[in-house]
Amino acid sequence: MTSPSPTPTSRSAPRQDGSRTPVPxxxxxxxxxxxxxxxxxxxxxxxxxxxxxxxxxxxxxxxxxxxxxxxxxxxxxxxxxxxxxxxxxxxxxxxxxxxxxxxxxxxxxxxxxxxxxxxxxxxxxxxxxxxxxxxxxxxxxxxxxxxxxxxxxxxxxxxxxxxxxxxxxxxxxxxxxxxxxxxxxxxxxxxxxxxxxxxxxxxxxxxxxxxxxxxxxxxxxxxxxxxxxxxxxxxxxxxxxxxxxxxxxxxxxxxxxxxxxxxxxxxGGNAAAVVCDDWSSPADLAWAAERIAVFATYQAGQSCIAVQRVFAHRTIAADLTERIVEQVAALATGDPREERTQVGPLIDEDAARRVERWVAEAADTGARIRTGGHRTGAQYAPTVLTGVPPTAKLACEEAFGPVLTIDEVQGTAEAFDRVNDSRFGLQTGVFTHRSDTAFAALAGLHVGGVVIGDVPSFRAEHLPYGGVKESxxxxxxxxxxxxxxxxxxxxxxxxxxx
The missing domain is CATH 3.40.605.10 (Aldehyde Dehydrogenase; Chain A, domain 1)
Incomplete structure (x- = not known):
């Protein structure tokens, strides 16, 4: 028995106004x-x-x-x-x-x-x-x-x-x-x-x-x-x-x-991106900064695999941070119905207020807000922080907002330890050209998926998707x-x- 050809429905999807009869x-x-x-x-x-x-x-x-x-x-x-x-x-x-x-x-x-x-x-x-x-x-x-x-x-x-x-x-x-x-x-x-x-x-x-x-x-x-x-x-x-x-x-x-x-x-998750010392050319850093900026703030950060934490090797951390801050500051925010808009509002004002509180808490305990850090209604500005204490909510909970923290690490081992120091374990992005680092990440990161050369914000509909620990x-x-x-x-x- 075949499926019938599509026919017009008597009650179609709602137009964007509130005056219609309730949608059944x-x-x-x-x-x-x-x-x-x-x-x-x-x-x-x-x-x-x-x-x-x-x-x-x-x-x-x-x-x-x-x-x-x-x-x-x-x-x-x-x-x-x-x-x-x-x-x-x-x-x-x-x-x-x-x-x-x-x-x-x-x-x-x-x-x-x-x-x-x-x-x-x-x-x-x-x-x-x-x-x-x-x-x-x-x-x-x-x-x-x-x-x-x-x-x-x-x-x-x-x-x-x-x-x-x-x-x-x-x-x-x-x-x-x-x-x-x-x-x-x-x-x-x-x-x-x-x-x-x-x-x-x-x-x-x-x-x-x-x-x-x-x-x-x-x-x-x-x-x-x-x-x-x-x-x-x-x-x-x-x-x-x-x-x-x-x-x-x-x-x-x-x-x-x-x-x-x-x-x-x-x-949930508090997905991380690790940027290794071999990812160091200007083209590499430009790519990493662009991808991190976009996928820390896409869906207003309301994705469990949005980039929330970045761990950058000490030799490239300063350069990468400046590039990320520049990219995040340039993102177009506002009315999501406009084609230019890249970052829209959170689901409601309460969600935006929570993000506002978490950022303020981090700043009060020593973090530096590099860009963003302010709210208008349900819209929270795309925000980058450095020096966030590991006990702050932004470091150990799921932000679910357009907020990103950046930390400098001494090497890959420390970076992987920092990724694993979390209740969550959904996905991690590792920016590296080295195959041994890629397989070390697969073996050593306590997450459901590792993405090499890109952000953790990746899901293919036919691949297994999920996490470990509280993810x-x-x-x-x-x-x-x-x-x-x-x-x-x-x-x-x-x-x-x-």
């Missing part, structure tokens, strides 16, 4: 309205964007019941059927990418250039999932490998663990939803998405595209509900898998609340998520030789 949510692939709604405002100037209907308890109950009922039918659908549906979504995201980017900017506040990139990445996630659906298969094993073995063969298949609860954050309101939805549907697992209350619109628009496919009823639901109603969803025994991306305290509370469930957590449990990335959402089953044929 999705229960088992069907739109629903509610008597309750929440306003969505633009982070830059608090102008109304839309109102989003809030799912009632009865709607949530219906979604969970539908996901439970859909588990077997969806798992039995052919790979071709699911792949076509995922390919359709990838194509439609691409076709509507300008509209989607504007919506991301409206609800999240990220500049259009980054919103367009997010839309493109979300399309890639669904495209990869469509391809991997066709390749996702079991493995045959020999049973004559030991003298006492009876001989024969065995087949190891992977089956969905069951319906998935996907909980997503505000900072990538479409792509991080895609990373939950696409792998789940690829393996035939129903999914209920709970988007961040501040940014539900991109996820709801994704529902428009999923509704154009012929996936079985109950395969997916998108439920904007307040965070205080999340524990009940997490605890529901009919949702055996919880995939959460967000803050560390919330993630840990989920794992502690449901230790019997399969829980994947993508949490999370498990891995995302389409193929790894598909494996994570399934469990192996063994079919043995003792004495049967192929």
């Amino acid at each position: 949510f999705w229960v088992a692939g069907t739109r629903r309205d509610s008597a309750q709604s929440t306003p969505i405002t633009h982070p830059y100037d608090n102008t109304p964007v839309a109102r989003a209907a809030v799912a009632a308890e009865a709607d949530v109950a219906d979604a969970v019941a539908a996901a439970t009922a859909a588990a077997e039918p969806l798992a039995r659908t052919s790979a071709a059927h699911r792949s076509r549906a995922l390919d359709h979504v990838a194509r439609r995201i691409t076709e509507r990418s300008d509209e989607i980017a504007e919506l991301i900017t409206a609800e999240n506040g990220k500049p259009l250039r980054w919103a367009r990139a997010e839309a493109g990445r979300a399309a890639a996630v669904f495209h990869w999932a469509a391809e991997e659906t066709r390749r996702f298969a079991g493995q045959w094993h020999r049973l004559d490998t030991d003298p006492q073995s009876p001989g024969g063969t065995a087949f190891v298949a992977r089956h969905p663990r069951g319906p998935v609860l996907g909980i997503t954050p505000f900072n990538f309101p479409l792509n991080l939803v895609a990373h939950k939805v696409a792998p789940a549907l690829a393996v035939g697992a129903p999914i209920i998405v709970k988007p961040a209350p501040a940014t539900p619109l991109s996820a709801l628009l994704l529902g428009d595209l999923l509704a154009e496919t012929a996936l079985p009823p109950g395969s997916w639901s998108i439920l904007p509900v307040p965070n205080d109603r999340m524990p009940a969803l997490v605890a529901d025994a009919r949702l055996p898998v919880v995939s959460f991306t967000g803050s560390g305290p919330v993630g840990r509370s989920i794992r502690e609340a449901v230790p019997h469930k399969h829980v994947t957590l993508e949490l 999370g449990v498990g891995r995302e990335g389409v193929m790894d998520a598909m494996a994570d959402l399934t469990e192996p089953r063994v079919l043995a044929f003792p004495g049967v030789t192929l």
Whole structure:
């Protein structure tokens, strides 16, 4: 059965005004309205964007019941059927990418250039999932490998663990939803998405595209509900898998609340970049400074792999610092709807105030603010500090703002020790030309990923993505998520030789 051709939907994604009827949510692939709604405002100037209907308890109950009922039918659908549906979504995201980017900017506040990139990445996630659906298969094993073995063969298949609860954050309101939805549907697992209350619109628009496919009823639901109603969803025994991306305290509370469930957590980080002494030519330093400046402040620093800490070898630290300060000071800030803007606001004024407090705390304890260091509403100026004490929040917590610290180190060993001296371990960038340093970083850095010759702000949709320590449990990335959402089953044929 093929997915139907896309047809105009009766209620399209919201325009950027607050006067429309509340945007409906999705229960088992069907739109629903509610008597309750929440306003969505633009982070830059608090102008109304839309109102989003809030799912009632009865709607949530219906979604969970539908996901439970859909588990077997969806798992039995052919790979071709699911792949076509995922390919359709990838194509439609691409076709509507300008509209989607504007919506991301409206609800999240990220500049259009980054919103367009997010839309493109979300399309890639669904495209990869469509391809991997066709390749996702079991493995045959020999049973004559030991003298006492009876001989024969065995087949190891992977089956969905069951319906998935996907909980997503505000900072990538479409792509991080895609990373939950696409792998789940690829393996035939129903999914209920709970988007961040501040940014539900991109996820709801994704529902428009999923509704154009012929996936079985109950395969997916998108439920904007307040965070205080999340524990009940997490605890529901009919949702055996919880995939959460967000803050560390919330993630840990989920794992502690449901230790019997399969829980994947993508949490925070305070990503570092190490600049080695061999990265010393003017071209090298110019490249490192530009990349660090951009990716310390992209998404207003609201990315768990944004550059927060830089450790530069003493022989190049002064030159590199001046270059970074110059690059950061030159970044265009302001209204994210304008094409020139590189750094927009944080998600809200409270977030910007927190960053302001942390910078002030560092300055009060001896740090030097080299550029930035001031706030206007939800906008915090891109900021560089040196001499930040290691006990300051900017050094040991996740800033989640456009703030960067730079420290001088005596060598690579000290730099790696400083990177590892953290509760987090997501990714690290190492600027070096030496292959031995690259492999030393792979062996010695306690992180989930190392990027050579560039910043840590790197994620390929098909590679495993995640961290160690308090940066999370498990891995995302389409193929790894598909494996994570399934469990192996063994079919043995003792004495049967192929």
